[in-house]
Amino acid sequence: MTGWKEHKEQQLDQWIEQIRQQHDIPGMAVALAEQGDMVYARGFGCRDQEQGLAASENTIFGTASVTKSFTAAAITLLAQEGRLALGERVRTYLPEFTTGKALWDRAVTIQHFLTHSAGLPPSAARRYAVVRSMTEDPSAAVLQAQGKWDAYLDYPPIDSCEDLMQFWKDRPQRLLGPCGGQFSYSNDSYALLGCIVERVSGMPFSAFVEQRLLGPLGVERSFFSPERLGTYSDVTQLYMRDMEGSVIPAPQWTHAPAMLGSGYLKSTVTDLVRCASLYLDGSPLFNAQSRTNMIAPYIPCGRGTYYGHGLMVHPNYHGVTVVEHGGSQKGVSAAFGFVPERNVAAAVLTNIVEVPANRIWQAAVNLALDLPMEEPLSPEPVYQAREEELQRWVGVYCSDEDVSLEVVLKDGRAYLLTEGKETLIRPSGPATGAIAYRGGETGIQFVPGCDGRVAAAFYGYRLVRRVQ
């Protein structure tokens, strides 16, 4: 830990500890590298509160959707080796996958899956894919109490890629639009990319990522199988909030063998920061072309934010490009990414969901870039909305995943109701707003349909259809 100016280190330590306490995060770890040197790496709080075990920079956490960057890297490696092409149709490799719409089935490409632009709506598949790993967990009891558990049981468990494809056959969904037309985050797309990796490589997806991507980097504490957790020391406990909001252990690791490509890698912050070298100059695996193509800002997915391949790209952050991805899952809030122009990489992993890992990540990166620590990535502007404008947003929005939103108007202000919480929507444009979220702000966009009325809300990176 040399070279990183001491005042930066102290500043960051203090700020992170304050956020950790404010958000009631049991334990977390943060690492940052400059020019390939790990200049900051440490744990905060406890990896196991009950046993009083401190979190460290080597603690193994879940990474949830940060996994998607590895899935995209696996596809890229196969493309670089000439074993597949990103422009190829998905049906070349997954002929049995169908949405029931011939045009879509014939049009969708690997590139569409990589950029979440296939037009697949948020789906329920994830629930049936994780259900077996939840039955013993306190999280199932909470879902039961909330009346949400039945939605995990009304379809057989999805245990394999084949099951996932069967699910789409059994439950044809209304697509969001033609391939390539619009971004909407899709776990199913990334799970299916994992299937493609298996079919092309002839290896299990987890083995491919571990042997072909992680192996050459020399990282040793990153893997998929929950069974391997027992063979390591310094593994985190997982936590959740009970109905009263108290933090309790929720020890069962969420696992979805059929959907590994969408988010089930376990890792440490130091491992993740080393993995960033895959995307940076001097990458041990990828040529310049592959690296560029993975982080190109293909399609907008938020204000000033674009999606590359398994990574979000902010092309214009104080003159540099910020590339990052987050992850959320029971017992996991994760943030990972890098700044290619400065060869800066950072990772944040925590052991509880819905805490601002992304803000902590940003603060660390801001320090490295000599920017104010709380500088936001893409601030929502201020806008004075007329009541007619807000009136257009009012409605109920639903997806099959587990998102249900309602927008109501009270005293001339718009509020978002979700998960039993009511939050003010601060207008940031005629059809956009900002909502307080994990101590920062997140955007919501109201998308007009062809008749001009609001047809969907783009929220949490997903297009959620208006139902009322």
Next chain:
Amino acid sequence: MLDNERILEFEQLVSSIQEEYEIPGLSVALAENGRTLYAEGFGMRNVGQELKATAETVYGIGSVTKSFTALAIMLLADAGKLAVGDPVRKHLPSFTTGCDETDRTVTLFHFLTHTSGLPPTGALRYAMVRSIQDDPSAEKLREDNVWQNWIDHPPIDSAEDLIQYLAEQHPRLIGPCGSQFSYSNDAYALLGAVVERVSGMPFPDFVEEKILRPLGMDASVWEPTDLERFSDVTELYMNDGQDNVIAAPYWNAAPSMLAAGFLKSNVLDLVKYGQVYHGLCNTGLSDQGLAAMTAPQVPCGRGNFYGFGLMVHPDYHGCTVVEHGGSLKGIAAAFGVVPESGLTAAVLANIVDVPVHRVWLAALNLALGLPLEEPLTREPQYHPGSKEELQRWVGTYRSDEGAELVVTLEDEAAYLENKGRKQCIRPSGPGTGAVMYRGSETGIRFVPGEDGQVRGIFHGYRFIPKV
């Protein structure tokens, strides 16, 4: 082998289209797995001299050139000299739209798929103006009082001029990069400049050395002066506005925008070129590059997508149709392949705004055993729930490229007026309709803005803003 009766039927169709649209001359070629099934000229390549059009007649191919440009980019990608994800500014550092975010975001991918957010601009006029001064077409522009639009900016003679023009214009962008397709000649012209900078060769030389020569496309050239080498070259024709077809002999030339549409070729060369997209010809294009070019990357119409320099219809009776058209004064072109069946077809004509695409599709249908007039896509039937649905469409839509469309409502029906022609819009959905365009029905779409009001019309593959 083609059925003789069907060939006769096809030739009757071509003749009737030729007559109806007063096409002086056109040529057709159809090939299967590299073997020519059919190649024929119709009418005259030169009416005054009574010279017949043949399969060897050289025509302009207009925007069919864009697939050559995209192919050149992909060959450079294969050589490791650029990446499709490269920022445009990596290769053209002075490129600017006046929008900082777009300038930093736009990649070659966005240019290749017409999704940079650049609106239709007037650049092509200023790039071509020097070549048309003495042509009858300039006279017609003067009569129509639009000549001013050609000379209100200095000529655009180089890529630098084009970049300068866009910098000055601060074009009102359609949206963030990657959000919306709108056909951009400027983007393709700039891709040509990228080829030059990266290869260190003039763009036409690169295409000649890496594509035309290896494929044996001996009748394909860039410069009007190169045409002197050939005996079988078409004259160019135009409609003088009084329904007379007259010769308009000066070739449109735009040295700064060659890559957008200025190659000349014949249908026999184009079917040779088709082999590239069957993966059979040795330009050295990788499987990766071929897949990317012919992938349905972004939607650009009903059942229609844009790849790189090519349009892709993924589901035409269980086949994929990959094609591109071209239009310039004295030029109507259609080219494409059906990868599953090894088919390639090309149609070239010597007058603009005529339905060569219909002829081209009929040729494919002939080979595919489909009814000759089977359309690529059909706009559905739709009955608007209320008059307000159509009322929303009413307005004037205008682009700097020269499009001006007026939508009006009369007796419960919506009408589109374009270039002095007024026609009924047949509603095909809540925000979509069908109109006749170059002899076939084509879809239009009214694009809502953030406030839900119509902010533009998507017509002729371009976003045209409401004014």
